[in-house]
Amino acid sequence: MSLQESARNLIRELNESAPYLSYAARFASFKGFRYDKKHIAACSSDALSHAGFYSTATKNNPTSAKCPFCTLELTFAENDDPWELHKAARPNCDYVVIGRPDDTTLSLRTIVSLALRCATVAKYEKMFMMFKVCEEYNPRIHSTAIRAQATAEAISLRDSTMLLTADHRLKTFDYTVRGFRKPTPSILKRLSKAGWCSAATNCSHLSVKCxxxxxxxxxxETDDFWEEHKRISPDCDFVKLDKPNEADWTADEGLMLAVRISVMNQYKTKQKILDQLEDDEEVEKLTEQLSRMMAKPRFLRRRCSV
Ligand SMILES: [Zn+2]
Ligand SMILES: [Zn+2]
Incomplete structure (x- = not known):
């Protein structure tokens, strides 16, 4: 398989696990949107999609919409400016931070990082439902198949996210095999608490990864491991949460971090394709194509139903 094919596969897979990543997918979700019928309404399906939202309309709440990058869900009024509301409510949302993509070409890394965010949020919402089924199982509401699926998904998430806790990260520092001088227990504890696990090589015994x-x-040994984590990777979810002590996490925060590890693991090998692509001249074409997918089209065709 050529590098371009691998890259296209990667994008397709990201798109599948990151629904509503593209403008078109979000726009399509607003089929027959109430305010589109009023031509002067500021809060059109176009404005909502461009501001990052997809429709979560229900019969009782036909104008609700949600951001797939930060889970902000609002009920919109006719003259609301979705972008201004998004910015005000969630200034740190990844989509808000890049600004509404228009004709500007985003970098491949930015697009992949948005796709990973979108995939993380999608998985978080799925797992949230699954845990709910596990906790509130009621044979009159839930089928046994759903319960079995929920249990299997919960176990699989637990198994793939062992490095979520400092204790498990601490266990990765195994120096018996390599014959290194073992750092003191307090150093290893500080490392694992700051989010790091061992990536020790033959050259260095304090090589770590997050x-x-x-x-x-x-x-x-004298570095401040937590301050360094913040400096090197300010966008890391563990750093952004800013609660190195697990006891301080809410259940939602813990689940979001667990899901993040699981999504990152899923794309670990594929990240290598991206690294290779950076040196490839075909990358420009691919990036342009992806940027178009993310941006609002220059000529927007209103649907017939509007
Ligand atoms: Zn958002
Ligand atoms: Zn990190």
Whole structure:
């Protein structure tokens, strides 16, 4: 398989696990949107999609919409400006931070990072439902098949996210095999608490990596491991949460971090394709194509139903 084919496969897979990543997918979700029928309404399906929202309309709440990058869900009024509301409510949302993509070409890394965010949120919402089924199982409402699926998904998430806790990260620092001088227990504890697990090589015994952001670094014993994590990778989810002590996490925060590790692991090998692509001249074409997918089209065709 050529590099371009691998890259296209990667994008297709990201798109599948990151629904509503593209403008078109979000726009399509607003079929027959109430405010589109009023031509002067500021809050059109186009404005909503461009501001990052997809429709979560129900019979009782026909103008609700949600951001697939930060889970912000609002009920919109006719003259609301969706972009201004998004910015005000969630200034740190990944989509808000890049600004509404228009004709500007986003970098491949930006697009993949948005896709990973979208995939993380989608998986979080799925797992949230699954845990709910596990906790509130009621044979009159849930089928046994759903319960079995929920249990299987919960176990699989637990198994793929062992490095979520500092204790498990601490266990990765196994120096018996390599014959290194073992760092003191307090150093290893500080490392694992700061989010790092071992990536020790033959050259360095304090080589570490972060399971949440895949940053890798080699420390010296006197470094401040948490401050360095913040400096090297300010966008890491573990760093952004800013609660190195697990006891401080809410259940939602813990689930979101667990899901993040699982999504990052899923794309670990594929990240290598991206690294290779950076040196490839075909990358421009691919990036342009992807940027178009993310941006609002220059000529927007209103649907017949409007
Ligand atoms: Zn958002
Ligand atoms: Zn990190």
């Amino acid at each position: 399971p949440f952001c895949f940053s890798a670094v080699t420390f010296s």
